[in-house]
Amino acid sequence: MDVLDLARTQFAVTGSLHFLFVVLTLGLAPLVAIMHTKWARSGNPLHESMTRFWGQVYVINYALGIVTGLVMEFQFGLAWSGLSHYAGDVFGAPLAMETLVAFFLESTFLGLWIFGWGRLPKWAHLACIWLVTLTAYASAFYIMVANSFLQNPAGAVVSGGRMQLTDFGALLTNKALVFAFPHVVGAGLFTGGMVLVGASAYMLRRRTPDTEFFARSMRTGVVTAAIGVFVAMGFGYAQFAGIQAGKFGDDRNILAAVGLGFMIEIGQLLALVVLLVMLPMISSLPRRRWTHPILILMTPLPFVLSILGWMAREIGRQPWMIWERLSVADAMSPGLTSGMVTTSLIGFTAVLGLLAIVDYVLIARVIRRGPRALDLGATSPDDKPAPALSY
Amino acid sequence: MEVIWFAFFAVLLAGYFALEGFDLGVGLLLPVLGRTRDNRDRMVAAIAPYVLANEVWLVAVAGTLFGVYPLLEGEVLFGLYPLVVAMLLCWVLRDAGLWFRRRLDGSLWRGFWDGAIAFGSLGLSVGWGMALYAAATGFASSPVHPVGLMLGVVVTLLFAFHGWTFLGWRTPGVFGATRSGPMLLVSALVAALPAVGVLVGAMPYLLENTAPPATLNVLSLMVLPFAPIMLGAQVWVWRTFRPGKDAVRLPSFF
Numbered sequence: 143m144d145v146l147d148l149a150r151t152q153f154a155v156t157g158s159l160h161f162l163f164v165v166l167t168l169g170l171a172p173l174v175a176i177m178h179t180k181w182a183r184s185g186n187p188l189h190e191s192m193t194r195f196w197g198q199v200y201v202i203n204y205a206l207g208i209v210t211g212l213v214m215e216f217q218f219g220l221a222w223s224g225l226s227h228y229a230g231d232v233f234g235a236p237l238a239m240e241t242l243v244a245f246f247l248e249s250t251f252l253g254l255w256i257f258g259w260g261r262l263p264k265w266a267h268l269a270c271i272w273l274v275t276l277t278a279y280a281s282a283f284y285i286m287v288a289n290s291f292l293q294n295p296a297g298a299v300v301s302g303g304r305m306q307l308t309d310f311g312a313l314l315t316n317k318a319l320v321f322a323f324p325h326v327v328g329a330g331l332f333t334g335g336m337v338l339v340g341a342s343a344y345m346l347r348r349r350t351p352d353t354e355f356f357a358r359s360m361r362t363g364v365v366t367a368a369i370g371v372f373v374a375m376g377f378g379y380a381q382f383a384g385i386q387a388g389k390f391g392d393d394r395n396i397l398a399a400v401g402l403g404f405m406i407e408i409g410q411l412l413a414l415v416v417l418l419v420m421l422p423m424i425s426s427l428p429r430r431r432w433t434h435p436i437l438i439l440m441t442p443l444p445f446v447l448s449i450l451g452w453m454a455r456e457i458g459r460q461p462w463m464i465w466e467r468l469s470v471a472d473a474m475s476p477g478l479t480s481g482m483v484t485t486s487l488i489g490f491t492a493v494l495g496l497l498a499i500v501d502y503v504l505i506a507r508v509i510r511r512g513p514r515a516l517d518l519g520a521t522s523p524d525d526k527p528a529p530a531l532s533y
Numbered sequence: 534m535e536v537i538w539f540a541f542f543a544v545l546l547a548g549y550f551a552l553e554g555f556d557l558g559v560g561l562l563l564p565v566l567g568r569t570r571d572n573r574d575r576m577v578a579a580i581a582p583y584v585l586a587n588e589v590w591l592v593a594v595a596g597t598l599f600g601v602y603p604l605l606e607g608e609v610l611f612g613l614y615p616l617v618v619a620m621l622l623c624w625v626l627r628d629a630g631l632w633f634r635r636r637l638d639g640s641l642w643r644g645f646w647d648g649a650i651a652f653g654s655l656g657l658s659v660g661w662g663m664a665l666y667a668a669a670t671g672f673a674s675s676p677v678h679p680v681g682l683m684l685g686v687v688v689t690l691l692f693a694f695h696g697w698t699f700l701g702w703r704t705p706g707v708f709g710a711t712r713s714g715p716m717l718l719v720s721a722l723v724a725a726l727p728a729v730g731v732l733v734g735a736m737p738y739l740l741e742n743t744a745p746p747a748t749l750n751v752l753s754l755m756v757l758p759f760a761p762i763m764l765g766a767q768v769w770v771w772r773t774f775r776p777g778k779d780a781v782r783l784p785s786f787f
Contacts, residue, residue: 205632209625223607230603231748238600243759250766253585310751475611486618
């Protein structure tokens, strides 16, 4: 591989790892916020258990979202300084907003939510998780604004060999953005819902004593997944109206077409199962044990689809960094050597890859132990939420 | 407008040193003051509610660098490629240590992640000294220079002192010191000094390379109205977790 392929591989590996955690964050954040709202309103211990249990899954997942995100942010300057040189005046604005307006607040409010348990007044504590959700979605929006500019450089002109921002509104109403952002939101909800379904199926299959807890979680998951897959599919097809000519018709980008094809095939099949089988069966699904192994096996699929979707979008953009303006070769940092990228690629892949595996093992362990002895919201060493069995 | 954004950038970078400085300092002191598992738990619990609100200042620095100084962003990060990669990996390890250390109970598990926190904090602190040295020379000199390494040691010692002061403020007497709020403020200012020094030196260069007015106007319109909310959220953190009878509550999530 030459240095350009190595640098692209580095971005693809870290970006894919990042999105695996982001997509679940986007799905779980609103669900945890809704569970917390129910708990704040009813004071029902079952709702407290659900908030703490799914909240713990959410924050452990979030940890890897942060650390992979750090690497993403700095990678622009490390390996792609040609991009900031040529289009930083345009591309930098949404990125700056993502970090300053969205992520800065998201991280601050998340710290308040995690460590404010039993310390903040009830409604202030609840406000924190809603603010985390809101800023997480704002974050996703600004990242999609930046990415859509690369797909379709609206709102800017080339002057003096560099791109200049002329119309910020055009950045926000970019045809590559308006359907892609809801598509990503739908994918997030679909993923979050399917994780609730898969984890609940696993626990019910194991004859957990917390049947009511996981039956409710499974139904919440089915409804969320149904909404998510519907939104993702609708806005997925809507995107074809605004796609650049030749994006998937070229031999050069065969992987993009393959990614797109598989995503559509698997996505449609899953949508049929979720909307026409799981949703009508929603009330009996927790009791029908024969379905549970199938539901468990379906859990990883939304993650696979997310990566296929990004493959279609990003490989489809090749060889352009900014569509028909700047090529990836020209966007690469001048002077970047194979040795430099190989070293950092090995370092990032090894460290982030191992941490990702550890993170998934920890999430699996939280799920297997069920809603007892949770760390999140524990206020004394032997603190356990009340058994949810009796509710 | 350039001056406002320079001030914004300077406050973010100096703020990162003043705030994340004590998180890294406590991480550095883990093997020194945290001889027992209980003590290490107390030290980490002391910084835990602040870490997420502190480390994000550097994320904001990088975002501002991209938005306001796009020409310098690539130059600075690419110019320090191996150092930035090493510092990122240290940051990742430190964070992973915090998030993972209490997820399992075995002493091997705990020891490994506590080690990751200390190692990551050390790497980041020394790295900052070296990066500041390289920045002060206009990236003409390699950060691996005796002066750069010396500055790395200085920053490490400043952060360790700042971390110790923070522990004396939040857990009075537990780690051999009792410190007042004003003393914590002084140690924060001292910890920020190396960054402030470089910022003052780099001011003309930064002003010269600011993004054009069209970009700055958009950023100002979209970001500056949120500055009071960002500040308010930070104040909320400090008010919620101020020292008191149960300031360091165990078990803490980190």
